Amino acid sequence: MLIRPYGDTRDDGIIQFSFTLPMPYSIKAADVGKQFLEKLGFHTVGIAECKAIDPEYTLFVAYGRTDTGIDPDEVKGDYLEVEEMDYYAINGLIKEKLGRKLSVVGAAIESDAHTVGIDAIMNMKGFAGNYGLERYPEMDALNMGSQIPCAQLLRTALEREADAILVSQIVTQKNIHVQHLTQLIELLEAEGVRERFVLVVGGPRINNAFAKELGYDAGFGPRTTPLEVASFLAQEVVRRHEQA
Amino acid sequence: MNDALRLNGDLVDRARAAASAIADDIQQHIEEHTTDTTERATLRLLGIAGVNEIDVPLVNVVAEHARDLLPGGIMRPFVDLMIKTGTSAQEAAAGVAAGDLVLTEVPADRRAAAEARAVELAEEGVARIDAVRARRNELVAQTGEPLKPYVYVIVATGNIYEDAAQAQAAARAGADVIAVIRTTAQSLLDYVPFGETTEGFGGTYATQENFRLMRAALDEVGEELGRYIRLCNYASGLCMPEIATMGALERLDMMLNDSMYGIIFRNINMQRTFVDQYLSRLINARAGIIINTGEDNYLTTADAFEKGYTVVSSDFINEAFALRANLEPWQIGLGHAFEINPQTPDQVVYQIADAQLVRQLFPGYPLKYMPPTKYMPGDIFQGHIIDGMFNFTGIFTGQEIMLLGMLTEALHTPLLQDRYLSIKNAKYVFKSCRDLAGEVTYKPGGMIEQRANDQLLKATEQLEHVRDISLFKALEDGEFADVKRDPQGGRGFEGVFKITPDYFNPFFAALREGRMCGAPEGPAPGGAASATEGGH
Numbered sequence: 171m172l173i174r175p176y177g178d179t180r181d182d183g184i185i186q187f188s189f190t191l192p193m194p195y196s197i198k199a200a201d202v203g204k205q206f207l208e209k210l211g212f213h214t215v216g217i218a219e220c221k222a223i224d225p226e227y228t229l230f231v232a233y234g235r236t237d238t239g240i241d242p243d244e245v246k247g248d249y250l251e252v253e254e255m256d257y258y259a260i261n262g263l264i265k266e267k268l269g270r271k272l273s274v275v276g277a278a279i280e281s282d283a284h285t286v287g288i289d290a291i292m293n294m295k296g297f298a299g300n301y302g303l304e305r306y307p308e309m310d311a312l313n314m315g316s317q318i319p320c321a322q323l324l325r326t327a328l329e330r331e332a333d334a335i336l337v338s339q340i341v342t343q344k345n346i347h348v349q350h351l352t353q354l355i356e357l358l359e360a361e362g363v364r365e366r367f368v369l370v371v372g373g374p375r376i377n378n379a380f381a382k383e384l385g386y387d388a389g390f391g392p393r394t395t396p397l398e399v400a401s402f403l404a405q406e407v408v409r410r411h412e413q414a
Numbered sequence: 415m416n417d418a419l420r421l422n423g424d425l426v427d428r429a430r431a432a433a434s435a436i437a438d439d440i441q442q443h444i445e446e447h448t449t450d451t452t453e454r455a456t457l458r459l460l461g462i463a464g465v466n467e468i469d470v471p472l473v474n475v476v477a478e479h480a481r482d483l484l485p486g487g488i489m490r491p492f493v494d495l496m497i498k499t500g501t502s503a504q505e506a507a508a509g510v511a512a513g514d515l516v517l518t519e520v521p522a523d524r525r526a527a528a529e530a531r532a533v534e535l536a537e538e539g540v541a542r543i544d545a546v547r548a549r550r551n552e553l554v555a556q557t558g559e560p561l562k563p564y565v566y567v568i569v570a571t572g573n574i575y576e577d578a579a580q581a582q583a584a585a586r587a588g589a590d591v592i593a594v595i596r597t598t599a600q601s602l603l604d605y606v607p608f609g610e611t612t613e614g615f616g617g618t619y620a621t622q623e624n625f626r627l628m629r630a631a632l633d634e635v636g637e638e639l640g641r642y643i644r645l646c647n648y649a650s651g652l653c654m655p656e657i658a659t660m661g662a663l664e665r666l667d668m669m670l671n672d673s674m675y676g677i678i679f680r681n682i683n684m685q686r687t688f689v690d691q692y693l694s695r696l697i698n699a700r701a702g703i704i705i706n707t708g709e710d711n712y713l714t715t716a717d718a719f720e721k722g723y724t725v726v727s728s729d730f731i732n733e734a735f736a737l738r739a740n741l742e743p744w745q746i747g748l749g750h751a752f753e754i755n756p757q758t759p760d761q762v763v764y765q766i767a768d769a770q771l772v773r774q775l776f777p778g779y780p781l782k783y784m785p786p787t788k789y790m791p792g793d794i795f796q797g798h799i800i801d802g803m804f805n806f807t808g809i810f811t812g813q814e815i816m817l818l819g820m821l822t823e824a825l826h827t828p829l830l831q832d833r834y835l836s837i838k839n840a841k842y843v844f845k846s847c848r849d850l851a852g853e854v855t856y857k858p859g860g861m862i863e864q865r866a867n868d869q870l871l872k873a874t875e876q877l878e879h880v881r882d883i884s885l886f887k888a889l890e891d892g893e894f895a896d897v898k899r900d901p902q903g904g905r906g907f908e909g910v911f912k913i914t915p916d917y918f919n920p921f922f923a924a925l926r927e928g929r930m931c932g933a934p935e936g937p938a939p940g941g942a943a944s945a946t947e948g949g950h
Contacts, residue, residue: 190831223834224583281599281615283680286788289715293896315681315897317602341598341616343572343827374825392792392824 172239183236190229195222203230212236248379250388252402257301260404264308267408271310274303274403275327276336277318280350284340285316287372291336291396300396320354327367333407334368342375355385368406419770419856419866425874426775429730432877436885437734444692447685448917450477450909452693453488455655459539459921460503463622465608472507474605479510480517485911487919493535494520494528529918536920540700543662547702547930550665554642554934560590561938563808563816565840570595570827572614574624578631583830585635585643588837591668591815593646594628596620601651601680602905606660616827620647620657625664641939644668649694650676652906658694662701669698671705673735674728677889678897679711683904684889695739696925705741707732710751710784712895718753722768723872724894725750729772730877740926743778744933747815751784752804760861762803767865769811783808785819794821798839805843810851816840
């Protein structure tokens, strides 16, 4: 069934906008904003605010309606479907099925100096009320921090006989993250060890489909909790272990 | 009025005494060592600039060439070479880079002459910094001094020309301080890139030419607005004192310049960082630059509610190091942050307690208050309100440098309109709550007073513990930000040298002697009576 944005009546198709145009404010600015939205296919456009934020730039806040609809059932994608478990169930699964600690190494790689993502998932303290992987008694988790060269990450993963590698990429300007992520895959493949690890990437511009496209096993986007990552790791490592 | 909260004065004295002892212990280490970047900064202070044919800065070429001489200080051999060859500092450096000139130990009979000349050159170098500082004073007097709190925003496009345009737009919208975020990983470069740059990742290279371009853009817009617009960058990373030198010469007004940030968050060797922060701060002190410390970062890794006191401890330590590097209190922008989880009941009550505590502990210091980042949501509307509460806490507790939060903090580097909306948010809150703090008093023994004294007690206990085990050991144990560092590990350790008994560097004395005092003064915009808004 087609649905449209819901403003205050079903199917009214109301969307709010805010954007800046690189033009000085003038008496006709509101019409420029309005016609721009009409060109995008919106109708019944209302300019709520239109003012100079600088001599050279004008800010618009506007509303418009669309007749375009979408059917959610038609949207298909490569979504990571993980059965979310709780902390105790995860530890229990590892202990029972793997029979040893699950070893995981994580880092923000290459020039990325931001630890916020990897810390949220791995640090003892965790994030959003969830413990980080370091807290899991059945995991041997090492957070290497930021700016870790791919080669060093791999060396550490091999030394620790890691089951999984977690990579965080926060900085995405000019797609630098794609370059780094590709570099890691190429290194793993060149060394012939890609299949040894469950390879996971997380970051604000990452989703599962994109991660798979790059050659990773899974990708996690914003708002991911440690529990989601831990659930995936435990299930995937156990699955591979049972297959082997 | 600085007794809004009744704090335990004995604890304040104990905390300060412990921080002082901690800094004295490290200061001894500092005075027994030099680093490659300290020596390179010395060469920059002589006026050497430029790069060789493969873009390596001449100061790096010279320091590398004379690596064996660095423990005695680069100045004596370098000035001796200038005298022998009749060259200027720049010519001598170029000669060394070309392989035409060679630096050697200075024979005993040439030492006195080299040293006397070096002292003169150091005085000339420092005079160049003084002239820049005098120029700032003159410009502030002419164009006008903004009201406090300063509205501080960031630009980070990677392209210095784009940065300049965005900075001018931000100033027109109300910003008083523009910080140019550095490209990611510049802190780990062991050299300072040269020339203007238009490419960066998540920021723009700090180069002397970029400093100059941005300075010119801000002077231009400041004149238009009748407010002196301050420029901020980062004297941090592996080239801390070199960047301080460049900032001093290009009239930066603020520098992120923390005594421990690089150790904890960039894994730069701690022995090196302490040595480097000393010269960088002496330079900032001379140049009339306000330093900003980075305690806010602790709360992005450790929890702000539980570990808020580590910010207070670290502020005391940064204060102690800063005073030892000749900075005046008005130049010491100690950092703290609004990072308690917004889901916490009474979050703002606790934030007020923490912010008011720091305010009262460091009267006369231009505190740098950092906005929420860790828990900022993708829901920008909610984020805008959280930023509003940050602004409220800032004005209510009399913070002086407000780094504004952006509603899109969780999403991307700020769009032009984000910065504008954020400035509007802050200006509204500052104006509408300007006199609130003077109208209310804190409940004696209430939640705020209790939290503040509790944080003060924990900070004091931590400082005394750190004093007992030494700061090196405390950093090894992860006392700050839950990050553990090895005194022999981290980046740049190979560039730390124990100095020889006859180490010679006349800049240390020259930077201290006859320094100008006091902050620049100018007319308040719009004839406002008070130069400060808000706070008790």
